[in-house]
Amino acid sequence: MIKLFRSKIYLAFLLISTVLFLGILGYKFIVGYTWINALYMTVITLSTVGFSEVRPMGPEGKIFTVILIITSVFTVGFAISVITEFILSRNTVAILKMKKVKNTIELLSTHVVICGFGRNGRQAVERLQEYKMPFVVVEWNKEIIEKHSENILFVEGDANDDEVLIQAGIERANYLITALPDDATNLFVVLSARQINKKLFIISRASLINSQKKLLLAGADKVIMPDKIGGDHMASLVVMPDLITFMDKLSMEGENTINLEEVAIEDFANQVVCNSLRDLDLRKKTGCTIIGYIAPDGEYIINPEADLQLQPNSKVIVLGRPEQIQRLNKMFHIA
Numbered sequence: 001m002i003k004l005f006r007s008k009i010y011l012a013f014l015l016i017s018t019v020l021f022l023g024i025l026g027y028k029f030i031v032g033y034t035w036i037n038a039l040y041m042t043v044i045t046l047s048t049v050g051f052s053e054v055r056p057m058g059p060e061g062k063i064f065t066v067i068l069i070i071t072s073v074f075t076v077g078f079a080i081s082v083i084t085e086f087i088l089s090r091n092t093v094a095i096l097k098m099k100k101v102k103n104t105i106e107l108l109s110t111h112v113v114i115c116g117f118g119r120n121g122r123q124a125v126e127r128l129q130e131y132k133m134p135f136v137v138v139e140w141n142k143e144i145i146e147k148h149s150e151n152i153l154f155v156e157g158d159a160n161d162d163e164v165l166i167q168a169g170i171e172r173a174n175y176l177i178t179a180l181p182d183d184a185t186n187l188f189v190v191l192s193a194r195q196i197n198k199k200l201f202i203i204s205r206a207s208l209i210n211s212q213k214k215l216l217l218a219g220a221d222k223v224i225m226p227d228k229i230g231g232d233h234m235a236s237l238v239v240m241p242d243l244i245t246f247m248d249k250l251s252m253e254g255e256n257t258i259n260l261e262e263v264a265i266e267d268f269a270n271q272v273v274c275n276s277l278r279d280l281d282l283r284k285k286t287g288c289t290i291i292g293y294i295a296p297d298g299e300y301i302i303n304p305e306a307d308l309q310l311q312p313n314s315k316v317i318v319l320g321r322p323e324q325i326q327r328l329n330k331m332f333h334i335a
Contacts, residue, residue, distance in 0.1 A: 012075075013079070016076065020042055101155075109173075112174070115186075125137065138159045176201070178204045181205075186215065259319065265310050274310055277290055
């Protein structure tokens with residue numbers, strides 16, 4: 001709709017320019033004015049200011065002026081109506097778009113709220129989009145929102161404001177990622193979010209080591225320091241390059257290139273008898289290998305024994321090539 005109005009505006013300006021050009025030519029060659037006087041007469045005729053003629057005109061000049069006045073009235077009137085309609089329609093479209101986004105967010109639950117759309121926030125958004133997980137981004141910069149609002153749900157405002165977090169559906173969300181550049185701001189967001197939703201799993205960005213402990217005390221479940229991770233990774237490439245390169249190959253790049261999968265025991269229990277890891281026999285059925293076990297109390301067991309007894313609400317970490325992971329998901333109907 002906006003593109004249609006823009007084309008009409010371009011047409012209106014083209015028509016005005018054409019009338020102005022023809023008016024100058026007419027006064028120059030029909031009436032015999034100089035170029036300056038022809039421009040002057042054309043402008044005062046189009047604007048209908050009512051100034052007197054530069055000098056008396058003959059019948060041809062008067063007829064030309066009448067035609068120019070009638071043409072200019074319709075042209076200028078068309079231009080004014082198009083511009084007015086464009087302004088009103090743009091406001092209307094913006095209001096309707098905001099209402100649509102608001103209604104969509106109100107229907108979300110168990111989603112992710114991301115505060116900040118900087119470098120880390122964008123990386124989080126890209127990863128969540130790859131896995132088709134629902135999310136809402138809180139961002140104060142209007143230009144950023146307008147640039148990226150086609151495929152992303154934005155809430156415009158300060159993440160420190162409780163009302164803004166509520167608009168993003170923080171009460172119904174399962175996760176919060178606060179990726180703001182300032183540690184103090186992240187701290188306030190964590191405090192506010194924890195008060196609103198006690199069950200929320202909060203992941204916060206931090207720049208300083210001293211901020212890590214404060215964020216955890218404020219209610220963050222995990223604190224990530226991107227600069228530290230980047231430095232550690234680069235140093236590890238020097239110390240053990242082949243191992244780190246191999247680990248990078250295991251990175252979960254997307255839905256169709258995943259090498260690692262986290263699966264709840266309940267996903268298996270509904271379809272096979274699984275008292276132990278041996279009962280699952282995933283290696284034979286899918287080609288995948290179980291490399292980790294997460295107990296209900298949160299204990300992590302690396303490379304668990306085959307006779308390990310499985311408990312309700314536990315999970316297994318599975319390693320495999322993309323086609324093996326897809327076979328696993330398809331065989332056990334894992335979402």
